[in-house]
Amino acid sequence: MNWRLALTVVLLVAAVVSGWSVWRQRADDTAMAPDQGRSDYVLHDFELTALNKEGIESFTLRAPLLEQHPQDRTITLDEPLFLLPERGGGYWQARSRTGVVTADHDEVRLRDDVRVTSPEGNPRPVTMNTEQLNLYPETDIARSDVLVTVEQPGSTIQGRGLEVDLASKRYTFKSQVKQRYVPTRR
Template identity: 50%
Template sequence: MNWRALATALLLVGAALSGWALWSQRERDAGRAEAVQRPDYVLHDFELVVLDKQGRESFTLRAPLLERDPQVKTMAIATPLFLIPPRPGGNGGAWEVRSRSGWVSADNEELRLRGAVRAESVDAEGRPIRIATEQLNVFPQAKRATSGVPTTVTQPGLILNGRRLEADLESKRIHLAEVKVRYERTAR
């Protein structure tokens, strides 16, 4: 056998092995790229005002960190503060809702708050209302909130503990299941 034919055969085998190695590595890299998806934008120490379809304020968000997922267009938020205003002519004041983490749906119609959730507002008479729970789903355009975990609702002279919260944020009406009520005297 000629040395040129042997060198050509070795080069062809080497080229085939290199092509196969590159091809198999490409599939592994593509899998890794999907697993480590980077946000398409990140906000630090910001205030964001989200408008509804009529151009009115749906909610305001303040937080130290927001990351938007480019695939599903949702936002993950660290220690958010949501301010949900009443509708024009609505009852009471705006709701201030805080938590350890938050998530906003792609259409901005659902907020999922997790960890040490606290929601505060005042009713039409100026009395404070507080909701404390570990999970709260808020629908700012519909002005309602839900939770399936233990929840405490506090108003002057009254403490409600229960599950399955359904709250109308506009009228300040709150429904709980499996309720335990404690009345407390208020100072006059």
């Protein structure tokens, strides 16, 4: 999964949309002072599918609002939902209340009620809950420095700080790790 490529596609689409909008409105422009609080571009209720180099879906992003800010060039997202395809079929879902893409597009910060769930129909469904998760697309790494809870049938693991290698799907807790086993009934 190449997050850098996907974020580049998001920015390219946004640049095309904003350029088209400027071209349509140039006849109506007047000599007005620029509004420093206004976004470079805004997308409402959108779905964006990013493809990798081979033209295969890398991820799909759905959100009610995306805005790029002219002062710091960051992109903010309201209630983003990332759908990440799995090789065996189905989609991992990563959602949060807010999200920020840094100006250099090398980090995605999901904040407030972050929830990641495995594809539906998975024989061992996994749910991860935290208040913040940082994704680093270029290195396929996800990190959190706060409390994270990972639940699977029969076990719950909780710890402070988490690093996940998205390519290998291996995760490491950093401290205060607690694990609870709950036998499943058959």
